[in-house]
Amino acid sequence: MSRFALGLVVGKFAPLHHGHLHLIDTAAAQCERVLLLSWCQPEPARCEAAARERWLQACRPQHEAWVFDDASLAQRCAERGLAPQALPPDASDDLTQQRFLAWLLAEVLPQRPDAMFASEDYLVPCAALLSRVFGHEVTPVLVDRARSTVPVSATRIRQQPVAHRHHLPAPVWADWVPRVCLLGGESSGKSTLAQALAERHGTPFVAEYGRELWERQGGVLLEPDLLHIAEEQVRREDAAAARAGPFLACDTSPLTTLFYALDQFGRADPALMALAERRYDLVVLCEPDFPFVQDGTRRDAGFRQRQTDWYVTQLAQRGITPLRASGPVAARVRLVEQALGLD
Template sequence: MSGPDRRRAEFRHGMVVGKFYPPHAGHHALIEAAAARCAAVTVVVAPSRRESIPLAERVGWLREAHAGTPWVRVVGRYDDHPVDYADPAVWDLHCAVFADALGGVPVDAVFSSEAYGAELARRFGAVPVCVDPERRTVPVSGTAVRADPAAHWRWLSPAVRAWLVRRVVVVGAESTGTTTMAAALAGHYGTGWVPEYGRELTARKLAELRRGRPGATVFDVVWDRADFAEVVREQQAAEDAAARASGPLLFCDTDARATAIWEERYLGSSSAAVRAAARRPALYLLTDHVGVPFDDDGLRDGEHLRAWMTGRFRAELAGCGVPVVELHGAHEARLATAVAACDALLAAGWFFADPLLPA
């Protein structure tokens, strides 16, 4: 969207105020409406400290979403004052927070979708501009998103989705179906999944070996600490990128905690750097090796270690503070168990602390 002619814009400086808890398409439409009619716009993000999403996150999300409109400035201030639209003294407290965020720059238009917009504009000596108060153009609200993020996922920006997405990590010993399970779950839920970078690196290292030694096999591949640091770095980068386009669940074939076990398997111990990179997903799915034939596809070398690795995964995951569901039996039974666990994860919903509400 191109910017308004600053000499001919309807308003010199517009203000938008909100909690943006979290930002959604309705908020973006409001800001875009202000940007279309103002030479400059200040968006004031003003939540209370009791809310669950940090102020800095919200400011960052809005700046990213409106980076294409450089005349829109996003600033944040915490506003812990009570909410009472009938009390002039309380209005004074809130307006002082907003005025501080404006930095002394006067406004001549206040854009809002809320009933309080007219009084807010009056107190700043500005014109009130009401935008879609009945939420007909963009039928969503922050209250609705907090109550059921999954149902309102389409109204959220990539950055907000990435923050809210529930990450489900599938781990297990070699040739126990982690990739098959991650892909199957992504297909079931119509969302994305993150392949295992370590397998890609193995294939690349083997291909490099074969340039000089055509007969080289995966048993000739040599690993070092830097390789596992690379696996963690690239795996997490791919996971974070996928989270921005994912549905409410994102399925990951391995993670840093699993990489530490692979590092231990090849080098005898895991490094502090790899262990420190471990995150806290919403759920681990552990694929058991029992009853799963070993598929020697040329990139696998640990059939004799599968039982040991399964035991290591059990021990490692038991103390990580993340729910773990083990998958046993044929693929169909494993998938059914995994789907039930993921459905329960979605049914549990998301927790948001209540915002400050009118007295």
């Protein structure tokens, strides 16, 4: 039988890692129900409340989870007829954080845990404060204080995510994996570079969906096809991200599709223009110094140069400085590795 009716786990989960999951699972083994609470102020990059909520839902959907930012806290308080409090800054002392937690549990949710699980020294005084507030014992359960089961911290992961990626569940790594976008005119070697990078580092790469669809439709693309191409390219990126190794190589992006929309039809769907603003951790612009190979589907070297020049202008307008990759494939691979800190 479970020792406790309701167990409490509080954490920033920024990002959620296997140590957090071990803590949650330890609580679940001893409790009928587990309540997960998360807030942080400020939120670290890539750890916004929506992301943390999504990770918890993906990794432990069986537990009730509340992830608060200022907006969601205000909304919940309005639903309860309460005046919202501000989230306490991360730099606040332990007593401030504990009083905020007690208010959340007593007034905002409301929930009354029987036990609290944590791996930190604040656990015992926090459980004692909750016991006084609720008038019943909230048992502190210390879990793996030495961090021997999962020897990592969220701080170390944020500092070196690639080095600690094995500590991140797949849904979390999908949001953290460095995405490398390869751009370039026709026959500039970007597909060759994407494949070479993927093979060298044992990671998937995302091929150019537009060419796949073009071949499937017998060399004909209609204007509505271009928005579909960009949406499918993004969908395939997101699907591959959870399986990626140290990075994800993306052969082209919606910016490429925008070029062809403007070139072929003189206009672009607003949704396609929005997708073309998609950001990547590294943008590589392949120089047109490969010998131009006419495979029967391409235009000519002049078009390739015009396309390259368009990328240069568009990236500059977006404040993006690309890595200019030139020379043979091996040299280009080394450039990308150096930029990613993998050399």
